[in-house]
Amino acid sequence: MKKKIKETIESFSADCSKNILWIYGRTGFGKTKLVNSLTKKLKKENKRVCPLSANRFLRIA
Numbered sequence: 001m002k003k004k005i006k007e008t009i010e011s012f013s014a015d016c017s018k019n020i021l022w023i024y025g026r027t028g029f030g031k032t033k034l035v036n037s038l039t040k041k042l043k044k045e046n047k048r049v050c051p052l053s054a055n056r057f058l059r060i061a
Contacts, residue, residue: 005034 021038023031035051042049 023035025031039049039051
């Protein structure tokens with residue numbers, strides 16, 4: 001499972017046509033840690049990143 005997640009993140013950061021990645025799931029499965037590491041990696045590559053929580057997304061939608 002971790003290998004598949006890593007491959008997904010790498011393909012997401014390599015492909016500029018994808019601009020939204022939605023991560024969801026039950027509590028306690030590492031979503032926040034995953035988002036933080038993905039955000040850090042993308043910022044190192046000078047890509048624009050704007051992580052949103054569900055509350056913020058619902059407010060601006």
